[in-house]
Amino acid sequence: MMKLFFFASLLCFTTPFALATPVDNSNDHTVEKRDANGQPIDPTTGKGGPILGGTNHQIDLANPDNLAAQSTDSGLVPNLKWSFSDSKTKIFNGGWTREQVVTDLPASLDITGAQQHLKKGAVRELHWHRVAEWGYVYAGSVLISAVDEDGNYQVDKLEVGDIWYFPKGSAHTIQGLADENEYLLVFDDGNFDAVGTTFMVDDWVAHTPKSVLAKNFGVNQSVFDSVPTTDPYILNETVSTASPTGPESGLTGNSSYVFHQSQKARIPIPGGGGNLSIVDSRNFPIATTLAATVVSLKPQGLRELHWHPNAAEWLYFQSGTARATVFIGGANARTFDFSAGDTALFPDNSGHYIENTSQTENLVWIEIYKSDRVADISLTQWLALTPPDIVANTLNIPLSVVLSLKKQKQVLISGQVE
Numbered sequence: 001m002m003k004l005f006f007f008a009s010l011l012c013f014t015t016p017f018a019l020a021t022p023v024d025n026s027n028d029h030t031v032e033k034r035d036a037n038g039q040p041i042d043p044t045t046g047k048g049g050p051i052l053g054g055t056n057h058q059i060d061l062a063n064p065d066n067l068a069a070q071s072t073d074s075g076l077v078p079n080l081k082w083s084f085s086d087s088k089t090k091i092f093n094g095g096w097t098r099e100q101v102v103t104d105l106p107a108s109l110d111i112t113g114a115q116q117h118l119k120k121g122a123v124r125e126l127h128w129h130r131v132a133e134w135g136y137v138y139a140g141s142v143l144i145s146a147v148d149e150d151g152n153y154q155v156d157k158l159e160v161g162d163i164w165y166f167p168k169g170s171a172h173t174i175q176g177l178a179d180e181n182e183y184l185l186v187f188d189d190g191n192f193d194a195v196g197t198t199f200m201v202d203d204w205v206a207h208t209p210k211s212v213l214a215k216n217f218g219v220n221q222s223v224f225d226s227v228p229t230t231d232p233y234i235l236n237e238t239v240s241t242a243s244p245t246g247p248e249s250g251l252t253g254n255s256s257y258v259f260h261q262s263q264k265a266r267i268p269i270p271g272g273g274g275n276l277s278i279v280d281s282r283n284f285p286i287a288t289t290l291a292a293t294v295v296s297l298k299p300q301g302l303r304e305l306h307w308h309p310n311a312a313e314w315l316y317f318q319s320g321t322a323r324a325t326v327f328i329g330g331a332n333a334r335t336f337d338f339s340a341g342d343t344a345l346f347p348d349n350s351g352h353y354i355e356n357t358s359q360t361e362n363l364v365w366i367e368i369y370k371s372d373r374v375a376d377i378s379l380t381q382w383l384a385l386t387p388p389d390i391v392a393n394t395l396n397i398p399l400s401v402v403l404s405l406k407k408q409k410q411v412l413i414s415g416q417v418e
Contacts, residue, residue, distance in 0.1 A: 075332030092234035094122025102190035112192035118176030140181030152250025161262035271410030273301035300415025320363035
């Protein structure tokens with residue numbers, strides 16, 4: 001039953017149009033005007049000129065669309081991209097963490113992202129947040145432990161591809177199980193570094209009178225003589241011997257904090273361009289404020305032109321290279337280039353696509369929405385389901401072209417000629 005529901009959700013809530021034959025734009029300078037040397041020069045018209053002042057040439061080469069490669073870009077669109085490589089990394093005895101918050105990417109008002117690394121046995125200390133936390137394991141394996149307000153609890157092992165969601169206020173911790181472990185963290189507030197967002201248990205204990213602690217726990221005050229005065233954040237420990245909890249824990253079934261995506265098969269998506277998995281409140285009921293899609297797009301493939309009617313889209317590019325043009329209305333559009341480790345924010349209801357620019361490597365990324373569900377509207381499906389004469393007259397294109405548009409979303413369009 002779950003498989004049928006999951007497949008239906010893929011068809012109903014994420015899909016793109018497909019042309020009968022992919023269009024080769026490699027020689028179309030109106031689509032792409034690139035200078036091989038990373039200079040703001042149009043090799044077709046000669047417009048522009050070389051950069052003579054200081055510049056970071058590696059960044060220029062990695063972001064050709066910042067050098068006006070796309071003739072369709074127009075107007076003023078703010079920066080919608082941030083690389084974790086530009087973030088300050090905080091290192092600890094058992095690992096490290098680096099984040100992207102609203103001061104890094106001002107457009108990302110609702111979502112913060114972070115990468116976090118734990119060595120074997122290392123623990124992200126016991127804590128809670130005033131915001132919800134969503135996690136995705138992409139290397140190693142981890143043990144999560146959490147408790148809710150009713151005393152329900154969960155201890156569970158997560159492998160690569162597995163996801164967790166802790167509602168705001170849930171007490172939790174994370175431990176690394178493999179030699180090296182890493183995961184993506186997402187929070188439903190862009191200003192994650194604000195005071196009063198994260199609460200560490202040892203920090204609280206260190207700032208509570210020992211007499212009160214002794215009375216609260218029913219022990220001698222001396223027990224707390226060695227409590228750290230500065231919270232360790234990540235600390236080395238030995239791997240816990242605890243087993244995953246059973247039904248008596250309370251956090252099972254629809255109440256579970258964990259979605260074992262690693263145990264579910266990826267379903268190919270119409271369009272032949274790859275596969276994706278939607279994880280939101282419809283198949284992961286606890287996740288009421290953050291919805292996600294994990295996407296793998298084949299070389300030269302296209303995530304169709306579309307927009308999201310219910311939320312802005314935050315993205316994390318896990319592997320590969322990509323290009324996307326974001327249309328924010330009023331003749332304002334800007335193209336961005338992405339590679340592994342980049343994050344992005346496509347504004348609420350903005351039109352966009354994502355294209356895999358590699359000839360050989362799959363593009364893998366994660367989409368996050370501050371919503372209870374993933375939803376999109378396909379440009380091609382919209383046009384195909386609108387009276388065709390109206391569409392033809394609006395776009396000044398042949399009626400026959402409108403009549404050939406697919407009425408079913410295709411989600412991920414193949415970039416390869418069959």
